[in-house]
Amino acid sequence: MSSTPFPTGPIRSCRGRTVAVVGDDIDTDRIIPARFLKCVSFEGLAAGAFADDRAELAGRHPFDRPEHQGAVLLVVNRNFGCGSSREHAPQALMRWGIRAVIGESFSEIFFGNCLAMGIPCLGLGHDEAKALQAFVAAHPEQELELDLEALELRASGGEAGAAGGEAPFWTLQLAEGPHRMLVSGQWDGTGQLVAHDSELRTTAGRLPYLAGFPA
Amino acid sequence: MSAGTLYDKVWELHKVAQLPGGSTQLFIGLHLIHEVTSPQAFAALSDLGLGVRHPERTVATVDHIVPTTSQARPFADPLAEEMLSTLERNCSEHGITLHGLGSGRQGIVHVIAPELGLTQPGMTVACGDSHTSTHGAFGAIAFGIGTSQVRDVLASQSLAMNKLKVRRILVNGSLANGVAAKDLILHVIRVLGVKGGVGYAYEFAGPAIAALSMEERMTLCNMAIEGGARCGYVNPDTTTFAYLQGRPHAPCGEAWERAVAWWSSLTSGPEAVFDDEVLFDAGTIAPTVTWGITPGQGIGIDEMVPTPEQLDPEERPIAQEAYRYMDLQPGSPIAGVPVDVCFIGSCTNGRLSDLRAAAAVARGRQVAAGLKAFVVPGSEQVAAAAEAEGLDAIFRSAGFEWREPGCSMCLAMNPDRLEGRQISASSSNRNFKGRQGSASGRTLLMSPAMVAAAAIAGHVTDVRTLLDTPSTPSSR
Ligand code: SF4
Numbered sequence: 001m002s003s004t005p006f007p008t009g010p011i012r013s014c015r016g017r018t019v020a021v022v023g024d025d026i027d028t029d030r031i032i033p034a035r036f037l038k039c040v041s042f043e044g045l046a047a048g049a050f051a052d053d054r055a056e057l058a059g060r061h062p063f064d065r066p067e068h069q070g071a072v073l074l075v076v077n078r079n080f081g082c083g084s085s086r087e088h089a090p091q092a093l094m095r096w097g098i099r100a101v102i103g104e105s106f107s108e109i110f111f112g113n114c115l116a117m118g119i120p121c122l123g124l125g126h127d128e129a130k131a132l133q134a135f136v137a138a139h140p141e142q143e144l145e146l147d148l149e150a151l152e153l154r155a156s157g158g159e160a161g162a163a164g165g166e167a168p169f170w171t172l173q174l175a176e177g178p179h180r181m182l183v184s185g186q187w188d189g190t191g192q193l194v195a196h197d198s199e200l201r202t203t204a205g206r207l208p209y210l211a212g213f214p215a
Numbered sequence: 216m217s218a219g220t221l222y223d224k225v226w227e228l229h230k231v232a233q234l235p236g237g238s239t240q241l242f243i244g245l246h247l248i249h250e251v252t253s254p255q256a257f258a259a260l261s262d263l264g265l266g267v268r269h270p271e272r273t274v275a276t277v278d279h280i281v282p283t284t285s286q287a288r289p290f291a292d293p294l295a296e297e298m299l300s301t302l303e304r305n306c307s308e309h310g311i312t313l314h315g316l317g318s319g320r321q322g323i324v325h326v327i328a329p330e331l332g333l334t335q336p337g338m339t340v341a342c343g344d345s346h347t348s349t350h351g352a353f354g355a356i357a358f359g360i361g362t363s364q365v366r367d368v369l370a371s372q373s374l375a376m377n378k379l380k381v382r383r384i385l386v387n388g389s390l391a392n393g394v395a396a397k398d399l400i401l402h403v404i405r406v407l408g409v410k411g412g413v414g415y416a417y418e419f420a421g422p423a424i425a426a427l428s429m430e431e432r433m434t435l436c437n438m439a440i441e442g443g444a445r446c447g448y449v450n451p452d453t454t455t456f457a458y459l460q461g462r463p464h465a466p467c468g469e470a471w472e473r474a475v476a477w478w479s480s481l482t483s484g485p486e487a488v489f490d491d492e493v494l495f496d497a498g499t500i501a502p503t504v505t506w507g508i509t510p511g512q513g514i515g516i517d518e519m520v521p522t523p524e525q526l527d528p529e530e531r532p533i534a535q536e537a538y539r540y541m542d543l544q545p546g547s548p549i550a551g552v553p554v555d556v557c558f559i560g561s562c563t564n565g566r567l568s569d570l571r572a573a574a575a576v577a578r579g580r581q582v583a584a585g586l587k588a589f590v591v592p593g594s595e596q597v598a599a600a601a602e603a604e605g606l607d608a609i610f611r612s613a614g615f616e617w618r619e620p621g622c623s624m625c626l627a628m629n630p631d632r633l634e635g636r637q638i639s640a641s642s643s644n645r646n647f648k649g650r651q652g653s654a655s656g657r658t659l660l661m662s663p664a665m666v667a668a669a670a671i672a673g674h675v676t677d678v679r680t681l682l683d684t685p686s687t688p689s690s691r
Binding site for chain 1: 228229230231232234235236237238240242244251252254255258263265268272279280292294295297298301335337338343344345359360361362363364366367370371372373374375377409410413414443445466469470471473474477509529532533536626627628645647648649650652654655
């Protein structure tokens, strides 16, 4: 479990070990089974991360393997986080230690939940994702460096040489809006929304259902 | 880019501001909350020193954690009790209406808002629950949100959103006898895939959709999210207006006429432009059952579990996982697969017409020996209406249990759950691994009438064979 503080302010980079969870359509019921949702606070959710998959694999799940302890980057495949809107899923991942998720694609609600917590979800192509997962499997202790401003992921120093010559390097995708929000630190948007109260009143004023459909 | 669709019109009307990140601040007309995804949002709100901006546009109920046997307080499960009492405290502190147990209006959030007339055409609806897409049945733009966004809506009655593309799902023809809206949506997801709708709102249109009742449209839109589409909707029409008229929160008197005029003005016109369009023929759809671990893994009742060769190469890894987990053989028929538990309920299929369809199958028949079958009405109003017409008695005498309203074994946060490797026939919406409360439990999704048929037969079976041969005509 992580000692890294939860995200605050601008998110520009992230460095550390990586853990890969392989498979398409990994739903939020698998990321955190419903029984862990019986709580009124997100504290303590780390234990629920992938709980049933981990139990089934009896210690062989990536989240249990010693070489991935302390990982801050998670690599996944397609449609990660589909299903339920439960923010408990990214909360469980964050509380386990994850600070960024890199994958082929994400469900929209999961992506939005992560964004609201300052956890970037970054895209990369199918073959690149496979290559990255293979790299992580081969070099589990290698620290990777995520440069969120440049949208690049690279293995630098340490074992990178052992990976053979050139340090591996991946280009990542992130839509412009969320990218700007994260690097500028404006991802925690409640303040911005509250600040537009007069605009909010204007909008409310043109919605007839708010006034009982006046003549 | 879409233009002139209901989605575009409602989006434009609800715009508040452009946000620095590039997204749009959107006014939320109706905010629904429940006990699972709201406590942390209220806590965050008080950390920020903020109040609820529009408590009168926020409505609460309790559904996910409530027991369906005895609902006496305090609940036997102290965690469930703590969640409900936290919701009660938050609602009373902030002046939010809570439709609590025994109020006559409690139930699954996506069942009660429509039946109270809270959900109306042209609204934006948000709820910390992915099946908020249900409310699109009324021509509302309705989507599920996470807890941070629940906090945002509480604080500002608005959300930062990015506009979706719009895909029209045009359904021609008409559904055959014994084929339900559930079969239609399972078929659509089977064809378009569970990722097919990512980035889209689904507009369901065409003669087959126009012919659906409001409850059927809710079933359809409910599962848009299972196809990856964050919202699905149907343009409002006379069916919509007839459903709404006279409901507690619906406009009345002269306001009613003005409301109908406004609602009608929002529909996608003939000039509407869609980003994409897909055609279906309703007449070709059979009762559909899932065999795997995603809602896209569905097949017609007469079909075989697909072999890897029959599947797109990209679908094969998850199919392999599904064969193993479900213990079903590729190439084997789905009909005849024995089931242990039959569950009729949920926000997909826990409404009065669903219970009627299931009761029509159960009437005068008996649940197979050794099988557990239970019916959980979607709300207190549904329960009362069903009891008033004797559906509870039909179910009970057939050997089904008749329970109190709630989400129940749709996600098994209450005591209703599968045990071990049990396999269920379920009218709910998700067949994910472990969804129904056992880490190795298995789920076959199908329509409520098909669940009732499975309960009678003891295995998956084509409900149409039971509809053709009424068992005891005198039992009515
Ligand atoms: S019935 Fe199931 S899907 Fe619907 S709100 Fe409840 S738990 Fe969610």
